[in-house]
Amino acid sequence: MYAQFFGSYLLNNKIVTPDQLSEAISKLKESRMKLGTLAMHQGLMTANEVDEICYIQSREDKRFGEIAIERDYLTDEQVEELLHAQNPDYLLLGQNLVDMGLISNEQLQDLLLDYQNDTEIYDMDLENQAHFDQLVKKFLIVSEDNLDEYAKSYLKLLFNDFVRFIGEDFTPMAPVPATEYPVNYCVKQVINGDLNATTYLDMPKETAIEFASRYASMDFDEFNEYVKASVEDFLNLHNGLYGVNISNQNSVELALEPPTSVDEDIIELDDDSYVIPFIYPFGTLHLIINFSK
Amino acid sequence: MSAPVILICDDSILARKQLHDVVERYIPEVTIYEATDGRAAIDIYKDKNPDLTFIDITMPVMNGIDAIKGIKEIDASSEIVVVSSVGTQTELKEAIMAGAKDFIQKPFSVSQIKILLESFFKEG
Structure with missing residues (x-):
């Protein structure tokens, strides 16, 4: 379950x-x-x-x-x-x-x-897209037209990657449409190709330290270059896996730009952008995605 | 053999540190050079002629595949291993075509690197 x-x-x-x-x-x-x-x-x-x-x-x-x-x-x-x-x-x-x-x-x-x-009835079978869609609909109250198939499969993989690389003790919250977002420590990565998407992963610095410690299996006790790199690495890894999955399943070829730290205090978001909070015991992370064909 | 020289090329400081730490653990006498993009890797290669090069694919300035091609032009017998979180089939194929000998997926396990180092630097 x-x-x-x-x-x-x-x-x-x-x-x-x-x-x-x-x-x-x-x-x-x-x-x-x-x-x-x-x-x-x-x-x-x-x-x-x-x-x-x-x-x-x-x-x-x-x-x-x-x-x-x-x-x-x-x-x-x-x-x-x-x-x-x-x-x-x-x-x-x-x-x-x-x-x-x-x-x-x-x-x-x-x-x-x-x-x-x-x-x-949803006894978790992560390979089963229909079950996952039902779960997302039921628990994240996402209406049909909110997220397209590509965004849904992106989220599905993200859940898996959080479980795999950070830990399963998180709670996802409902995606919220947004036009701007106030930045804590934020990493951005653009996906190009047959599908264009902009992805951000944001979290407070304190949260990033614990996130990085889990991701890199190292004990970080301050917000440093390695912590920043861990957040970038995770987003890059996740987006990369997504690219591979989608090219295998849908013959869609994607290219990733290198992840970068966001310097602005507030990000202006394009239409159809969603902010999705994930609560971990060590803090809350926000994933921000925008998919455009 | 003399102490091995290894080049690690990755734009992620974390990935460089992880690889650096593992390599040093198994080959304490190693000399390691680091580059943060493909262009810098080619420059260091020319200068230091490393025995083994670890290289990422997605990097700024010059990506790993172009860097592999550049290094192969300097030294056709260079030993290059791609260490990348993921690559599409096309990218992997390109890396192998360009001359990469092996591929290791990040996050890698320590034993993977150990086995690889043993295969490259086995005595005798």
Whole structure:
């Protein structure tokens, strides 16, 4: 399942605001999964039972598992299994929303069920263009005429490349049409050939440091030439892969101009430009694309 | 053999550093020269005559394919490996036609470079 879309799902259903979602995602780094959330997700405990134990924990100095076993909600074996189970990232995101007081455990339980039911049919097959289109439509609320086929396949590859080179712990937000964009640290690359596109990748410098550390598998602690180059490299790599894909599939030949840093404070964008935010725990990146035939 | 001389040509400072670090790890006695575009690579090649040249395709001023052609004109026996994030089929074909011996895709793995260096600089 595409765990990245849980955040979009929450936004679309007006469960959280974009700011609240960003905050919950930024807390993922230091959050640890709680036994109660896991037990609820596995259907071993109800939200009420979890709330009850949390209440007892506020009065007695005991661990969650200990109380759950005493009360016969869980067995020793179940606690062991829960502690060692692999769990999807979106579960932790949901738990953060409960910790922030934005939703109750009961709401989380319902949301997880609804989300799973909603996404079940799309059990992620990245090679399947039709599934992906449905996902994009459903979660990014993109109407048919907003993004053409080339832009959609560009986004699909971008999701893959983020997963492959940066990490799967991101949440994409809906593309927003824009005519101008205020720059943080921004890299631009122009694609020419049978198809013309201008692409930008923008992020605050602090975010770029972490982005680059992940991309280059090096520990950067300041915004330097290597960090800048990493952002350029990523965009260049992604656009290059796109060019290869599209030339194989559609016999469309593309040429890339070298990526460059944007010096202006504000970019003036052509018509039909879209800004797409991607929230990572370490910050938000913005991809800006404009496709013209 | 004497200490190898290697030329790394890439417009990305990150790509140069990554390759530089890996090469130095496996061949500590190596001498490495760096160029940021194809034109500079040809100039350095003329001057330093490296044993092996790593070259990117997409670069400003002069791209990798034209640089390979330029280097081959100076020295037909030059050993050149393309290191590029991607290339279209046409670009790759052109690079091989121009005389590149091998192609490594970025981001490369350390073991890929190690195997390549061993094949070029094996003792005996």
